[in-house]
Amino acid sequence: MHRRLALVTASLLAVAGCSAPTALPSVEATATMPSGVVFAPGITTIDCGADAHDPTAVVVLSDDLYRVGGWNHINGVGSFETVALEPSQYAITAKNYLPDATCGNAKTLPVVLAKKTYDWDQQHANGIESQFASDGLTFGAVDAIVLEMRLDAATSSIPQPADYEAAYGDLLTADQLSELDGGKVNLELTLFGSGAAAGDPSMNAGTIIEVDPAAYGDEWIRVVVPREDLTFYTEQNYERTAVADGVNADLVVSGLRINPETSSGNEVRVYVGDAFDPLAKPELFKEMGMTFAVIEVLRAGS
Structure with a gap:
């Protein structure tokens, strides 16, 4: 995707009163309601595959359902020469959807999601996208996004502050380096749909979430992003305009996108501006290895 998207993402977070990724609290338990299964917001360590899930949820991935699509720009040449792994290891593919002994032998999907931190051209080097318009989920009915996942240190290569300073210290100030990225796992979760009429935005x-590898290591966790942590907006030509929750509530959600991100949603090019030279430095990728067991969207009132 083009740089414009990430630039206005950062602005949108500020408009919504949120200058950082969604801070998800750690929680200890889940609550079960008579009408369905309700998970507590935040991050919970879990026994993978042990819990029941709400049957009314829109499921993208589970032990018995695979509706995952995506893209992979990484080809090992040009700006993609500096990735840590072989290009094929960044593919989003059902070939990797296999039984997992750490999840009760349920099928899981390992991925490595890579984000450029220097240039904004194809900044999301790969990512996950699922289409589910036929499920009839409206924006007004979205209750939460749920991920059951495990961080994989062996396949991760996440730059830390010293790495950013060594790579970009001659271009960015200390404050800019600190703002660029915090060295943790960040994912932008976006529920996307069409406009109310042809040609409309x-x-x-969506929101950017953050998970600290130092806190969760290789444990299985459940990440629950409730509706109130989502920013609702319209978008046209990469320009985003925040709207109040409830606007366009009857529009159908077409799908879910999971992008790898920096904590700011930015790259070095954002700060350098017109003087930026895409060939002046090798690309420093933020590569986040993780395994997904469940990806789903809960419906309100279920």
């Missing part, structure tokens, strides 16, 4: 809801 598309409708979206």
Whole structure:
């Protein structure tokens, strides 16, 4: 995707009163309601595959359902020469959807999601996208996004502050380096849809989440992003305009996108501006290895 998208993402977070990724609290338990299964917001360590899930949820990935699509720009040449792994290891593919002994032998999907930190051209080097418009989920009915996942240190290569300073210290100030990225796992979750009429801006809801590898290591966790942590906005030509929750509530959600991100949603090019030279430095990738067991969207009132 083009740089414009990430630039206005950062602005949108500020408009919504949020200058950092969604801070998800650690929680200890889940609550079960008579009408369905309700998970507590935040991050919970879990026994993978042990819990029941709400049957009314829109499921992208589970032990018995695979609806995952995506893209992979990484080809090992040009700006992609500096990735840590072989290009094929960044593919989003059902070939990797296999039984997992750490999840009760349920099928899981390992991925390595890579984000450029220097240039904004194809900044999301790969990513996950699922289409589910036929499920009839409206933006007004979205209750939460749920990920059951494990961070994989062996396949991760996440730059830390010293790495950013060594790579970009001659271009950015200390404050800019600190703002660029915090050295943790960040994912932008976006529910996307169409406009109310042909030619209208598309409708979206999303946020950038953060998971600290130092806190969760290789444990299985459940990440629950409740509706109130989502920013609702329309988008046209990469320009985003925040709208109040409830606007366009009857529009159908077309799908879910999971992008690898920096904590700011930015790259070095954002700070350098017109003087930026895409060939002046090798690309420093933020590569986040993780395994997904469940990806789903809960419906309100279920």
